[in-house]
Amino acid sequence: MxxxxxxxxxxxxxxxxxxxxxxxxxxxxxxxxxxxxxxxELASKEGVTLKNIHYTQKDPRKGLRWVLDASKANLSKDKRLLHFSRFRLKLESDKGPGLQLEGKNGEYDKSTGEMTFSGDLRGRTDNGYTIATNSAVYSQKQGNLRTDDQVEISGPFFSVKGEGLFLNIEKEILIIRSKATTLIDSKQLIL
Structure with a gap:
């Protein structure tokens, strides 16, 4: 049944x-x-927060490329600003030596093509020079790194301390704007 x-x-x-x-x-x-x-809703109000990012930007016309690695990044709601922390930035040029920068905080504005860095900035060029300052601004359009803060630069032949820096990576132009003190290593310098 x-x-x-x-x-x-x-x-x-x-x-x-x-x-x-x-x-x-x-x-x-x-x-x-x-x-x-x-x-x-959260993403539209506050933007998007990312961890351990790797971001690459190229300008083939100028032969410039930069690579950003950061432990944390926050993309704004309008996707115009990228705030990042604990970063390493590598600037490469087809026409000159590259530059690596490390620091605590930074911001990339996509509309202007400028990056602002702050907090214990340390840099090293591919040809052996080191740069130390507290803050700097990199203009992607012009290929310039500049600051008005105290700067220390050292390399194989000399070291310079001063205030303000202008560095054009493509043209290999370096200017310390004021209060410059230079030490030349005469053993390394061949005239």
């Missing part, structure tokens, strides 16, 4: 089980939609 009841109601039991499974997935899908809407 039990087998006759099972045979008779088997299709209804299968349909009932199918409805329960479909209902379960619909409830889960609704929860997922609500979570995605919440994430989208």
């Amino acid at each position: 039990v087998t006759r009841i099972l045979k008779k109601y088997w299709p209804l039991a299968g349909i009932g089980l199918l409805l329960v499974i479909v209902g379960f997935y619909l409830v889960q899908a609704q929860k997922g939609i609500e979570e995605n809407q919440l994430l989208a």
Whole structure:
């Protein structure tokens, strides 16, 4: 008798089980939609926060390229500003030596092409010079790194301390703007 009841109601039991499974997935899908809407709202209000980023930018016309690695980055809501912290930036030029910078904080403005750095900035050029300052601004359009802060530069032949820096990587122009003190290593210098 039990087998006759099972045979008779088997299709209804299968349909009932199918409805329960479909209902379960619909409830889960609704929860997922609500979570995605919440994430989208947070992203639209505060921007997007990323960790351990690697960002590359190229300008083939000028032969310039830069690579940014940062432990944390925050992209603004309008996607114009990228704030980053604990970073390493590598500037490369087809026409001159490259430069690596490390520091605590930075900001990249996509509309102006400028990067602002602050906090214990340390740099090293591919030809052996080191740069130390507290803050600097890099203009991607002009290929210039500049600061008005105290600067120390040292290399194989000399070291310079002063205030203010202008460095054009492509043209290999370096200017210390004021209060410059230079030490020349005469053993390394060949005249």
